[in-house]
Amino acid sequence: GAGVSQSPSNKVTEKGKDVELRCDPISGHTALYWYRQRLGQGLEFLIYFQGNSAPDKSGLPSDRFSAERTGESVSTLTIQRTQQEDSAVYLCASSPGARIMTGELFFGEGSRLTVL
């Protein structure tokens, strides 16, 4: 498809289990972002990948959260030992480049995570 694709769209898991969320950015986009959105809230920055540069991990809330990106393609966000507070929609976005002035963020529809 032409847009940002995220999977799964919905994930229900039990507290303490690990989950992996996947993002396929738009082809050719060098920048990739992960955000978390709790119910009724705005977007909380998690991590930012730009080309081959070291990722900006400053938004990851704890060491249970990690993310990887293979080159300029797929990214996976992993949450270990999930907690109920991790329940949220995880949004991925990609952008043509690092220059925010010219690059809008294109968002996927998100992965809704529910931790029981």
Added chain:
Amino acid sequence: TQLLEQSPQFLSIQEGENLTVYCNSSSVFSSLQWYRQEPGEGPVLLVTVVTGGEVKKLKRLTFQFGDARKDSSLHITAAQPGDTGLYLCAGGESGYALNFGKGTSLLVTP
């Protein structure tokens, strides 16, 4: 981290009314973007403002960037039910991640 404060948090109006929502920060931004998010979907870009004092119009929506590039407003004229959604402002510096405000949730009833 550059914090963006949006107000009001919630707004419920009737079709045909005008409204303004605000985005404020103590930091200066090189650019600021407005997004609209509908339930179950990701945010979609409405506009990017770059120059202090800049005004951009998108049909019934008017966006203004403050002279000091620390704040922005979004004015909607004659709101319609299709304008319902979460309006998010986002700002940042080139090469860094975009920071979002918490949004204004707008409900326009017929």
